[in-house]
Amino acid sequence: MNSRVRELKETVCALHAELVRYDLVAWTAGNVSGRVPGEDLFVIKPSGVSYDDLTPESIVVCDLDGNLVEGDYAPSSDTAAHAYVYRAMPHVGGVVHTHSTYASAWAARGEAIPCVLTAMADEFGGEIPVGPFALIGGDDIGKGIVATLEGHRSPAVLMQNHGVFSIGASAKAAVKAAVMCEDVARTVHISRQLGTPLPIAQADIDSLYDRYQNVYGQRSSR
Template sequence: MSTAPLSPEVQVAVARVRDEVAALHAELVRYGLVVWTGGNVSGRVPGADLFVIKPSGVMYDDLDPANMILCTLDGEVVPNTPGSDRSPSSDTAAHAYVYRNMPEVGGVVHTHSTYATAWAARGEAIPCVITAMADEFGGEIPVGPFAIIGDDSIGRGIVETLSGHRSRAVLMQNHGPFTIGKDARDAVKAAVMLEDVARTIHIARQLGEPLLIAPEAIDSLFDRYQNVYGQPAGEAR
């Protein structure tokens, strides 16, 4: 594969995404979402058909911007760039498919976090029974189809499941969660919040049947959190 040299502007953007993606992997460890070398974060490069993703099989303590891998939206490693001597994450094809088919997505995260993966193992959507879940995801966390790792089958399942859905998270059946966001940090936040609600609602079900939130209340909560919460005074949309 041969590619044209990157413009200075794109080189700056790539460097920023490398820094961000490398640092965000530490958040997966901090929140207990990954073990050993499993899981990955990727981030789209603004202004270019490129994304940055974690290398395969590298310990989290050994990750840094220089060994992040730059890929095209076809999932091919860009040659002669830092990290290009390594293999990219085994989920690279899935991430690439999401970026090609969901242009609004700027970040993708995959973990095997315990509670979310337990729901995925049962092939059961997480019902929207707490306000924090309505705020963050706008409804239930849906289940995506079973798919084999290594090609774009997982990516196809993610796109098919989340297209037209407010959730930024999907439970791929028998595999685990994938989350998307406007950028890599947003996708990591979704992964953290997903595991939190998956754990809480699992515990609630041990006590009895959780109470569903009415759809109109979910809509109101989601709109407030997404458009009002945290906005400076006078700037809420």
């Protein structure tokens, strides 16, 4: 096992704790994967293993066709979906799947989350879209993710009747998108209980997105 795979296993293992920390998963549901830099490989959570029992050594390595390359466990049941995303979207370095409560409630309705919060404009650049219903196991979910997110600024998609899939330049970025997706799903749901949420003008969404993506936070002086 080379050092890049070892480091990524450690990172992805640790990121699963963030799914638990932010109440995005129950029991053994959900998973995080990360693309191995410079190789046609990714690492992913093994199927049905408790979050408490996860170790870097239990994280498995797969090729971009979803075949197990290294590890003692069967990979996640969502492996084919992750693999399809990595094959179709070379810029993606991490994929996350959760059944977080509020976002999955929107998915059960087959309804996109409208962009009515500045935090949504910042992170998602607009609404969080809905992808098609697809059965678990094959790459139909992956196809739905890619078809929905291609050309869309959102790093998260609500797969109808299922839950959240998020992508990012890294596994950490994909986890952040999953956390933010649940946060805004909850807030917008509560807002609708109080009345009709007010939309944000597209020009303002564009301005907020540009600021957050290109100005916000600490920037290198180089």
